Amino acid sequence: MKDNDKKEHLGTDSSGGSESSKPKSGELRESELRYRRLFEAAQDGILILDAETGTISDANPFIIDLLGFSHEQLAGKRLWEIGAFRDIFASQEKFKELQSLGYVRYEGLPLIAADGRKLFVEFVSNVYEVEGAKVIQCNIRDNTARREAELEKDRLNEKIIEKNEEIESFLYVTTHDLRTPLVNIQGFSRNLAKDLKKLYTLLSKADLPEGIKERVRTLLTDDLPESMGFITGGVLKMNMMIGALLKIARLGRIAPTSASVDMDAVLKDVLGTFAYQLEKIGGVVNILDLPRCSSDTEVVSQVFALLIDNAIKYRKKGRRLEITIEGKVTEDGLVRYMVSDNGLGIEDAELEKIWQVFYSGHTADPGVEHGEGIGLTIAKRMVERNGGRIRVESKEGVGTKFIIDLPARK
Structure with a gap:
């Protein structure tokens, strides 16, 4: 409600102005009645104060129900004498600030009701004139439910962060512990392979029936080496998976730093590391406008390296790989970078799976160079730990676009 409207509802200045400009008595009563109805039906609390003394002259039903004070307990009291408002106007000095500024606003202000309930409100006060006298109107909106929801959300987020830290710590310790038996298995497997060769040499010289000698030869040169190959292959794969898990666990142990990043x-540095691979496959990278962002330089470098590496691995054979990297500043204060390629693309059903640990797409395609299956998992976690977000758009057979939003340069 505008100040002029408030003045009209509460009354008009009796001094000055022509007779024709003054509302007639019937119109005045109707205006006052209309204002009174709005005052009493309002779903926000309203207090009317004397601007000179801070004395409450009126209170609407909503504020009475909200705070649990009766009209008699409020009327005639100065605002700072009411327990619920002592934190706002603890002294007349605070009240004088309102008098001089003419407007104050508090968001998420805690108030204590008569029965001890803690409320969170939006408190807005305006000073204006009614019939030559200054009046303060205080509007109090109950935001308790919203504030409690925000506090609960913050509490749950803190709990999630705490649990994630516990998981990362457990993962870090466990993966270290798992490597010890793997090293033993790997070492003893090598020894066993050497012993098999020695055993084959000894038995080949032994005086055995030809049938038994042939069976032993098959066991020692085919069956057992094949089994050993499965063991060593499994150990290598497990070792690679543990190494990948360690990389993910380490992400949670490194605090990101923020600085203005020269993209x-x-x-230039990232592409230098891929120069040989790109030249070998005949790939090209187009760099367009890249605004600065506010992030961890090392993290940004790793994220873009992972995305370029992903594009190289999942390129479409028979088609020259083309990667385009560009950026722009968005309206919500972020910098949006886009890394597009013309590779194999991703099926719609697989789009959400690509962020999972050990996920590997196009497993049936013999031309794809599969890695550890954690590159995109790490990229996503790095971006999010630096206050950003990453998503993907793709069409199978056409190509893929990764979209990264990071805080803009401070």
């Missing part, structure tokens, strides 16, 4: 310099 042109970052991409």
